[in-house]
Amino acid sequence: MNKLKQKFESAMKSTAMSAQQIYKHKSFNLSKTQEDPEWDEPCREFMKIHQEVLDLIEQVKKFQSIVNDLCGNMVKIGGIFSENVNESDPESTKRIASAYDQIMKSCSEESLETATTRINDEILALLNQKLEEMKPLLEAIETRKKAKMDYDHYYFKLEQLRGKSNSDPNKNQNKFQECQTTLTAITDRLIDKFIEYETARPTFLAYEFQTLRSVQKDFFAALAQSMAKFKSTRPQEGMPTEPLVAPFSMSADFVSSMGASTAAPRKGPRARREEESDEEASSGSFRRPTPGAAAENAFSRGSGARKNPFANRASNAPAPVDIDEPAPAPRKPKGVYAVVLYDFPGEDEDELPLREGQKVRVTRQHESGWWTGELNGEIGMFPANYVKLL
Known part of the structure; x- marks a missing residue:
């Protein structure tokens, strides 16, 4: 019991x-x-x-x-x-x-x-x-x-x-x-x-x-x-209809006066080095020296210097070769695939027409019952109960 x-x-x-x-x-x-x-x-x-x-x-x-x-x-x-x-x-x-x-x-x-x-x-x-x-x-x-x-x-x-x-x-x-x-x-x-x-x-x-x-x-x-009927962007009476822009002469005078009145900032060692390197680069020739130039380089520096393979052969220096990098593999399309169970006309602009037996790629599944997919390059929405996920 x-x-x-x-x-x-x-x-x-x-x-x-x-x-x-x-x-x-x-x-x-x-x-x-x-x-x-x-x-x-x-x-x-x-x-x-x-x-x-x-x-x-x-x-x-x-x-x-x-x-x-x-x-x-x-x-x-x-x-x-x-x-x-x-x-x-x-x-x-x-x-x-x-x-x-x-x-x-x-x-x-x-x-x-x-x-x-x-x-x-x-x-x-x-x-x-x-x-x-x-x-x-x-x-x-x-x-x-x-x-x-x-x-x-x-x-x-x-x-x-x-x-x-x-x-x-x-x-x-x-x-x-x-x-x-x-x-x-x-x-x-x-x-x-x-x-x-x-x-x-x-x-x-x-x-x-x-x-x-x-x-x-x-x-x-x-x-x-x-x-869209409500528009209040028109200028009222007394308001300018064009943007306010100062004349160029006034702007130039103002900038020059600001530059003259402002003290030059103090430059540290790093700023001075960068300024000197910029001056050297601007004063030099546009053409850069070849590896066989007489300037001191890594091949002729010190007692145990190595021989420069390009010395005195500037004209025979190998031309730069463009390395063809392989093209990246095409990205795989995101989403899952589904087979269409019933015809869907897709009358609206954002709807995707479907035919029974087609395979559509589903890119977004929404809880409302309308999914987004892609078929033959076209993207649109369709009812979820018209397809079956593979």
């Missing part, structure tokens, strides 16, 4: 259990279960698809929140700018503040309204509908868990009875067959649904991804177009 109690308490701590599960753990000491790989893998992939839908909804709502905050701050900035204008300020400043305030309000209201409408109608509505379609499958998965628990219970119960000589294993056979039939029916129906979702997975969220990207591009393009 103590061991049974310990197993029950450990099971209670590890996971939340229903009343039916608690009863069976108490009564039958159910601690074994059968593995079912034919069910586990399709169910795991379906739950990943469900999580992708939830992640995309969270991403869309996050972008919507950022857009709302951005437009709200723009309106606040425009209001603060217009409120801080005083009556004593020039008319040009008042016009600039008023125009800026109006532009901030108009671009925030129009752009925000359009983006919000498209997000709610074209993205969130479809994603919520897909969640509703998945909800019965999630409930059926929970129902199958209970059916699997009943099946495991009677399966191992019959195994225990078969091992005892004075027991009748056929007593629970009907109950076991009933649980087996129920479990098989639920499993087959769910696996068929899982296969349908897995088949449609590459394009399951493609429209929502493209629509979200289109909303983002249109919003910021409209915002930039509205902001």
Whole structure:
């Protein structure tokens, strides 16, 4: 009894259990279960698809929140700018503040309204509908868990009875067959649904991804177009229209006066040596002496001087040879390669058209689901679920 109690308490701590599960753990000491790989893998992939839908909804709502905050701050900035204008300020400043305030309000209201409408109608509505379609499958998965628990219970119960000589294993056979039939029916129906979702997975969220990207591009393009209307770079009355440049004569006189009035800096030994070497170089001939010249060099210095191989043979001195260095090896292109699973038209300028069976080099993988790649010298973006990494 103590061991049974310990197993029950450990099971209670590890996971939340229903009343039916608690009863069976108490009564039958159910601690074994059968593995079912034919069910586990399709169910795991379906739950990943469900999580992708939830992640995309969270991403869309996050972008919507950022857009709302951005437009709200723009309106606040425009209001603060217009409120801080005083009556004593020039008319040009008042016009600039008023125009800026109006532009901030108009671009925030129009752009925000359009983006919000498209997000709610074209993205969130479809994603919520897909969640509703998945909800019965999630409930059926929970129902199958209970059916699997009943099946495991009677399966191992019959195994225990078969091992005892004075027991009748056929007593629970009907109950076991009933649980087996129920479990098989639920499993087959769910696996068929899982296969349908897995088949449609590459394009399951493609429209929502493209629509979200289109909303983002249109919003910021409209915002930039509205902001381009605001220009305050024209010179006001009384301001110079050209840069102030002093005449050359005045600049030269100023530089000469500065040089005359400024004391010459003290030069140290190193500066004097450099100055002397510069003077010698400037006073000498442009042509440098040949190795066979009479000047003292490394070959004729000292009593044990070596013979200069080029002495008195300046005309026969070997000509310098240009050493051709081998060209560096071409850089290997960065990135990984992927094979295209489905055709992608790539209608926008920054999108990369793809055809099924092509091999594209992926240069950037982004968590938004849009990757950057290169194909035949063209660079662009494409949905990640249209390709498969090699």
